[in-house]
């Protein structure tokens with residue numbers, strides 16, 4: 387069952403609190419997360435990979451609120467990061483750097499230096515040039531860098547093109563074709579400044595079918611065994627994230643089948659396994675609450691104009707993503723289809739198109755479901771809008787995770803050059 391449910395008064399609620407009441411207190415638009423839901427999802431994922439001793443590194447790019455990271459840290463999670471900014475967040479949330487894996491195709495020298503300086507658990511390198519850069523920096527710092535190679539096993543995950551990373555022609559990983567990955571791994575294993583940490587793979591996101599995982603993991607395992615048989619240490623296999631969720635029901639994700647697949651492939655093979663789920667832990671445990679500003683009829687269309695916009699939740703326009711949208715109060719009978727749109731000056735600024743919606747009027751509240759992942763983390767200041775604040779409900783009480791930044795703060799960051807020499 388979805389963590390967002392109707393209470394006895396038909397008010398959409400989470401963990402005993404009505405979302406309308408939370409929005410009244412903290413304002414609208416507002417992200418609301420469920421600590422109980424996150425705990426449940428994370429724990430079930432951990433349990434699904436426990437038989438193979440899997441360690442779970444939450445992919446922070448899905449949601450980087452410190453309050454979310456600290457909760458996952460408390461549950462035993464490490465972090466998968468993609469920038470020095472995310473490293474700073476992991477540390478600020480109390481995560482041990484040794485429990486952090488650094489992914490990403492374009493780590494700068496400065497980012498590599500920062501990661502090594504705090505004794506990061508593992509860097510997943512994605513090119514020969516990156517391995518060389520890490521080696522040079524490790525030499526300069528006089529330490530041994532723990533580096534795994536992210537390989538590209540050329541598996542299409544059959545998901546949206548913008549979140550597909552597994553094919554040969556994407557920018558991700560080192561191709562296992564033409565033996566490139568094998569050669570680079572051997573070179574790396576001989577490097578006196580690198581401690582070879584193993585291999586990593588991540589084929590994409592929102593993958594709802596196990597077949598692409600099976601193909602990718604089988605290819606990774608074959609390469610790992612080949613390298614190990616050749617005498618090279620391959621301690622860790624990082625199996626990435628990508629497990630998909632149900633955006634129609636916004637219900638919890640079952641990890642049992644995924645766990646069984648991993649057991650079938652890796653049990654008894656002698657590798658330490660790492661996992662990097664992001665979306666599957668947090669997406670359905672967060673909703674974006676918004677309020678109707680106006681309703682208008684444009685030609686045959688009903689437009690419901692709300693106070694949340696693409697700067698708060700980019701997924702609908704970026705990925706053509708579908709999010710369920712539910713009225714906060716008792717929903718009447720659907721009267722006609724409507725587009726739910728924001729105030730931003732872009733035709734692409736919508737949260738849902740052609741949705742069956744009851745009669746709504748100014749002030750009515752809506753919840754955009756499944757917004758916990760790639761929602762607040764992707765928010766921007768576009769149109770000089772301050773992104774929605776974030777709240778976590780813990781044991782029936784709401785806690786502010788991040789206040790909306792006052793527009794004055796953005797303005798105060800900026801400077802106007804002295805234009806006195808320019809004729810008016």
Ligand SMILES: *Cc1c(COP(=O)(O)O)cnc(C)c1O
Nearest residue numbers: 445489591627628662663664665
């Ligand atoms: C984005 C990403 C993840 C998380 O993907 P989800 O689909 O959110 O689980 C994990 N690992 C890497 C390397 C990523 O880039």
